[in-house]
Amino acid sequence: MSSFRVRLTLILIGMIGLAVLAAGLFMGKTYRDNHLEALQDNMVREMKVILDGMDWKQGDPNELFGYYTEEAKHLKSITDTRVTFVRGDGVVLGDSDHDPVTMDNHSTRKEIVQAKKEGVGRTTRYSDTIKQNLLYVAMLVHPSDPNSDIIRLALSLKKADESVQRIWAALLMGLVVLFAVAALISYRVALGLTRPLEQITRVSKRIKNLDYRARVAVKSNDEIGELGLAINAMADSLQDQMARIHQNESQLASVLDNMINGVVMIDAKGTIVLLNRMAEEVLGFSARELVGHHYASAKQQYELSKIIQEAMERREHLRDEVTFYFPEERLLDLNLVPIIEDNDEFGGVLLVLQDVTAIRRLERMRSEFVANVSHELKTPITAVKGFAETLLGGAVDDPETARSFLQIIYDESDRLNRLIGDILELSKIESRRVPLQFSPIELSSFVGKTLELMSAEAVRKQIRISAKVEPGLYVEADEDRLRQIIMNLLGNGIAYTSEGGSVSIAVEPVHEPNAVLDEDGLENYEHIRIYISDTGMGIPKKDLPRIFERFYRVDKARSRSSGGTGLGLSIVKHLVELHKGTITVESKLGVGSTFMIELPVLQ
CATH class of the missing domain: 3.30.450.20 (PAS domain)
Incomplete structure (x- = not known):
């Protein structure tokens, strides 16, 4: 049970208990007062009856003590009350409970004084004579005479008090029962008030802890129900706002992360x-x-x-x-x-x-490319211009010299033409303006035809050229571009291999782990590898990372003498990448080089 519910229950019980206690006190006092008033009225009637049937004697008090005392005792036996006869001046003439000779003058007693003024006097006080609380009622014997003798009856309040105590006991029992009923009713009332408040508190705490799906179950249309509806509306608004905030945060985080x-x-x-x-x-x-x-x-x-x-x-x-x-x-x-x-x-x-590392590197490469192109173009142009000037200067008259110079001019012009062609080719490839026409290629026959094209150059340099291709291998590629790749690499191998050396090409499938057999019982493969090896001079290890750069030459003098433009390997790398493949190289100085191309079977 919550502390608020306990406090509310105790407050209700306290309020009801105070109301019941006040009502009980009022009822007890009213009952006692009414009881005493009834006793007083009854005693007045008894005194009137006594006076009506009694002979009231006058004379010497000493002579009257015996008479009135006997009368008082006789009347007490009948009325069960203390009877006292008092002379007009306050002298006690007779008493049913005490010797009148020894009794004090009663002229100052409250009930006597009141009786002389009003005819009847009443009071309640403790009697020192009989040691009890008594109800005294006094009445004039002759109501018209203020100095008249007085008869007084006194009734013990012990019985009245016992009756009042019984009333108080009944009231206390009723109060206890009423307290129990009040406690039960108060608890139910407090429960009815606090349960929705507790639910609202729990929902508020859940909302504070960012659980915006929490709602109050509204079961009434009173103020608490309106409060629950207001909290539900607030939760709806917060949920919508937080959903938008989370969406914006997610979008912002996605933008930042990407x-x-x-x-x-x-x-x-x-x-x-x-x-x-x-x-x-x-x-x-x-x-x-x-x-x-x-x-x-x-x-x-x-x-x-x-x-x-x-x-x-x-x-x-x-x-x-x-x-x-x-x-x-x-x-x-x-x-x-x-x-x-x-x-x-x-x-x-x-x-x-x-x-901006890549951007600056590309800018540097572009600058180097322009410088290299300018240098590569300037060399044959300078040679052509120089030998032409020599011929114009008179060397044309010497047939042998003229023929030699014209041959040089022709070779340089051819080299210039090939250089411009390679530059244009590389530019188209890099800008992806070269549309590839993919088709299935049977590699055994394809490699055989390619070697036939390269055989004349190999025979001229007395270089053995060989191929090893598994039968039935296919790849989807652009046949012209694939032949350009193979011929370029074979041409480099022949160019950089000394006489009597060898150049070879091998093609094999790349077997995947857990490969599935096809209907002919052969393993399916998703890639092929092409190895092109030579026994040439080899490439230094420091130059291997750069050999695919434009105009990069390992041996510049040897490259120029072989007629190379320095763009062949760069073109090869771009064409391989257009086929979604990779190219790598392994080389050892004095032993030779091996280029490995891996291509997907299907594009």
Whole structure:
């Protein structure tokens, strides 16, 4: 039971108990007063009867003591009351319970004084004579004479008090029963009042604890029912608002987590309050490590802390590019924007981190490409121009010299033509303007035809060229582009392999774990691998990561003498990637190189 219900029950019981107790006291007093009044009236009637039948004698008190005493005792035996005869001056003439000679003058007794004034006097007091509470009623023998003798009856209140006590006992028993009934009724009333309030309190606490689905079961139309309806309406409104807030938070979190830029929010005290996923990746710290901490806690990023401090002090937009070396080397573009709140107070700094490493690398590659193209174009043009000038200067008259120079001009023009063609080809491939026509290719016959095209060059250099292809292998690819890939790699192998060496090509399926057999009992495969190996000079380990870059040459003099443009491997890599494949290389100086291409069977 709740303390409020207990207090309310006790208050109701107390109020009912006080009302019943007051009613009992009033009833008891009223009963006692009415009882005494009835006794008094009865005693008055008895005294009138006594006076009517009694001979009232006058004379010497000493002579009258015996007479009146005997009369008093006789009357007491009849009325069961104490009888006293008093002379007009207060002298006691006779008494049924005491010797009148020894009794005090009664002229000052309250009931005697009142009887002389009103004819009848009444009072209640403790009698020192008989040691009891008595009800005294006195009456004039001759009502018209104030100095008349007086007859007085006294009745013990013991019986009256016993009767009143019985009334009080009955009242107390009734009060106890009434208290019990009042307690039960009070509890039911308190329960009816407090139960809906307790339910409203529980619902309010659930709402405070963010449980906005809590509702009050309204069962009445009184004020408490209206309060429950108001709380339900409030809960509905809060639930709708919190649903919108959660939706907005979810959308904002989704936007922040999927942004390609890092976002860090720092409050006016320098505490990091928000860190998105990209910022975690760029800074090398998790949100759990930084959120709630000072920005200087990222000790590995000293330059970042320094620029944040500058933005906090200057409170204006700052932008800078900084190279981070933790967790890996990155070039970052930093934008720091001050946060100004509605009351124009400084709320902190919003930091946006953009990884421009790839952009700057592409810009550098583009710059290098332009420089390389310019250099590669300038070399044959310079040669053509130089030998043409020599011929114009008179060398044309010497047939052998002229023929030699013209051959050089022709070769350089051809090289220039191939260079421009490769540049245009690479540009189309990189811009994905080359539409691929995919079709099933039977690799055994495809490789055989490709080797026939390359055999003349291999025979010229006395290089053995061989192939190993499992029969029945198919792949879905653009046949012309796949042949361009194979021929380019075979051509490089022949070009960089000394006479008497060998170049080989091998094609095999990639068997997957737990492969399923087809209807012919053969294992299904999802990829194929093409290995192109040579016994040439090999590639230094330091050059392996860069050989697929445009115009990158391991041996520039050897490449130029072989007629290479420096774009072949870059074209090969882009074509392989257009087929959703991968290309890798393994090489050892003086032993040779092996290029491995892995392609999906189905596009």
